[in-house]
Amino acid sequence: MFEAIKGRRSVRKYKTEPVDREIVKKLLDAARWAPSGGNIQPWLFIVIDDPKVLDVIRKISPGYFGEAPLAILVCSNKERAYKVGGALGRDYLTVADCAMAVQNMLLAAYALGLGTCVVKSFSHTAIKEVLAIPEGIEPELLVIVGHPNQTSRPPPRIPMNEIVHLNKYGEKFPGLEG
């Protein structure tokens, strides 16, 4: 598990080889087992593997790099979230919940030898139009998936001792690396 957490990278170059639908099912199953506030499970997933649709999605997504053969758009059902979770559910929990589902998917894909990249830089307006997404359903994150054709050095992380506090804000947690 720790190897996957640290070894996963955002992949921006892919081989053209498609991703098997059985594998796609595994990724989606991993996603839906994520925790969610009040167990609302506000997510829904639009799987895009038609090359023509994928090409249009790539064109309207400045943050989509490489020609990944699969993309999964994680959306939240704002109506359902509001009914069950009120304004907090609709405005905050949905975003956190979908992020949890996405991280499960990223780690599952890594375990299956696949590369992924989370993409938020897509056009919200255009993606709703192109994929015929109705009112009340909001695109949250696009996850692109494929067989990686690249290894990249990990972007740096902020040192532990700058982000961790012990028992009280500002108190150092002893022994953390600088």
Place this chain on the structure above:
Amino acid sequence: MSNKSDGNDYLFEIAVFLATSARNCIDEPPLYGPFRLLDALSKIADLPKYAPCLKDDPFLQEIKAFADEKKFLVMYGAEEFKKALDEIVEMFAKELKKRYLEKQKETG
């Protein structure tokens, strides 16, 4: 996968990229503006591949390769990214001199 059958398709693709980037840049981290412009430069450098009326430009291809190698430095910190942009501008300045000033000197 990509369906860029001719120059017009490619031009359209660049136009969509610019429009969606312009909108997204309003809400995105400030460094993403320069990042998208650099990516646009990389795309524009490929225009001669799709529009036969344009001559291939080896200098722009060199710039494209450099830009593609360096653009993701934006994820590694502003300083490295800024340094790469400075290097690109420097390359253009040298090329400008070569194309427009040194040539003139020879002929004039």
